[in-house]
Amino acid sequence: MLDPKVFKAYDIRGLYPAELDEDGAYRIGRAFVEEFGPRSIAVGRDMRLSAPAVTAALVDGAVDGGADVLDLGMVGTEMVYYAVTELGLDGGVCVTASHNPKEYIGMKIVRAGALPVGGDSGLEEIRQRASRDFGEVGTRGTVRAQDVWDGFVEKVLSFVDEGAFRPLKIVIDAANGMAGTMLPRVLERLPQLEVVSCYFEPDGSFPNHEPNPLLPENRAFIVEKTRTENADLGVAYDGDADRCFFVDDTGEFVPGDFVTALLAQAMLAKEPGAKVIYDVRASWAVPRTIEEAGGIPLVNRVGHAFIKHRIREEDALFAGEVSAHYYFRDFSQADTGVVPFLVMLELLSRADAPLSQLLEPFRSRYFITGEINTPVADVGAKLQELENRYRDEGGRISHLDGVSVDFDDWHFNVRPSNTEPLLRLNLEALDEATMEARRDEVLGLIRG
Numbered sequence: 001m002l003d004p005k006v007f008k009a010y011d012i013r014g015l016y017p018a019e020l021d022e023d024g025a026y027r028i029g030r031a032f033v034e035e036f037g038p039r040s041i042a043v044g045r046d047m048r049l050s051a052p053a054v055t056a057a058l059v060d061g062a063v064d065g066g067a068d069v070l071d072l073g074m075v076g077t078e079m080v081y082y083a084v085t086e087l088g089l090d091g092g093v094c095v096t097a098s099h100n101p102k103e104y105i106g107m108k109i110v111r112a113g114a115l116p117v118g119g120d121s122g123l124e125e126i127r128q129r130a131s132r133d134f135g136e137v138g139t140r141g142t143v144r145a146q147d148v149w150d151g152f153v154e155k156v157l158s159f160v161d162e163g164a165f166r167p168l169k170i171v172i173d174a175a176n177g178m179a180g181t182m183l184p185r186v187l188e189r190l191p192q193l194e195v196v197s198c199y200f201e202p203d204g205s206f207p208n209h210e211p212n213p214l215l216p217e218n219r220a221f222i223v224e225k226t227r228t229e230n231a232d233l234g235v236a237y238d239g240d241a242d243r244c245f246f247v248d249d250t251g252e253f254v255p256g257d258f259v260t261a262l263l264a265q266a267m268l269a270k271e272p273g274a275k276v277i278y279d280v281r282a283s284w285a286v287p288r289t290i291e292e293a294g295g296i297p298l299v300n301r302v303g304h305a306f307i308k309h310r311i312r313e314e315d316a317l318f319a320g321e322v323s324a325h326y327y328f329r330d331f332s333q334a335d336t337g338v339v340p341f342l343v344m345l346e347l348l349s350r351a352d353a354p355l356s357q358l359l360e361p362f363r364s365r366y367f368i369t370g371e372i373n374t375p376v377a378d379v380g381a382k383l384q385e386l387e388n389r390y391r392d393e394g395g396r397i398s399h400l401d402g403v404s405v406d407f408d409d410w411h412f413n414v415r416p417s418n419t420e421p422l423l424r425l426n427l428e429a430l431d432e433a434t435m436e437a438r439r440d441e442v443l444g445l446i447r448g
Helices: 022-036 051-064 075-086 119-130 147-155 181-188 217-228 256-270 286-290 304-314 338-351 355-365 377-390 431-448
Strands: 012-015 040-045 068-074 092-096 106-112 143-145 171-172 194-200 234-239 242-249 275-279 296-300 319-320 326-328 374-375 395-399 404-405 410-416 422-430
Touching: 022 051, 022 092, 022 119, 040 075, 040 143, 040 234, 040 338, 051 068, 051 092, 051 106, 068 075, 068 092, 068 171, 068 242, 075 092, 075 106, 106 119, 106 147, 106 275, 119 304, 143 404, 147 181, 147 338, 171 217, 181 194, 217 234, 217 242, 234 256, 234 338, 242 338, 256 286, 256 326, 256 338, 256 355, 275 286, 275 304, 275 422, 286 296, 296 304, 304 326, 304 338, 326 338, 377 395, 377 404, 377 410, 410 431, 422 431
Parallel strands: 040 068, 040 092, 068 143, 171 194, 171 234, 275 296, 275 319
Antiparallel strands: 012 106, 092 106, 234 242, 319 326, 374 422, 395 404, 404 410, 410 422
């Protein structure tokens, strides 16, 4: 089974086996190789219950297509990116459904240099090719196991000074995902840390909660645990561990744009004057902090394929998205969940101040709504209505990604969903009353 709708804007994701099964995985593996002609690729998988069978079928398809496959085993998605870049491979696939519920399976595909294959960069061609009959199998490729753990650990630790770490108590919620496999080998190098490890056992049935910390119900555990443990930091991971989410020492969740601002400060301290990319949804805290730290802020449209292209184009040091994807030039220009975790720990160690104190200048000045999704009947008409209304009021309009409107004391972005008739609103103001009033005003227009 290979339902065409499993091909999303940035990856492949669908219900197993109703939308994507072993036959579909074989077809994707073979189509990827026949479309792009890689001679050697890395393949890894996460801990989902269907991942071993789906991965075996994908590998079979890639081998029938003529590629040699390096089997990385059960690894985080970023380890596939690392392997493709460090081993000089022609591409890679991680079999994962990231933060989705247990019924899902999927794939993230990259080409040489860990360049993502998305809807407008090859995924549509793979879909078309996978839907057709294949010819006879020619010369088959080979499969061999490849261990990249030691190199990966050295790579992520190269972003920080291990000797600068001070004793910190941290709580980590791996959500029975890949962080529970990846982090222990990194943490054993950092004996200064007191680590409270929660749900580190990989289990694709997710017996404790879904591995999606963006949903408040899934981060309730890490918030409460950070408080009860009197920890300096709480960290929660998604399923394939390429995103990490932070909770401060008071148990308050830290929005991704505020994390981006802090990480940008830390990275710019090591490379002053560098470029830093952020997405159109972000708080004003991000570009202003980048400038204050001596960096060059560059706004970009949302989505990892667009961000990764811009990092290469601009030779940017770092990029952050509100959704907690953090990208590093020196980590294959790719997103990683381990490096931002380490950079945050080093930042806290050097600051010798609690995270809540570091965040106070942001929280007292920038009031953000977070992302609010609303179904609409006609996305295009509604976007035009919003643009007309706020242009007439003197708003500065941008079409970089959806519609962005800027005033001196508040701004917002409204973007259409890639997959559903939804509008996604992110709004910010310089005081709480204005934020709430403008939020209600814009939502009233969207829902009216």
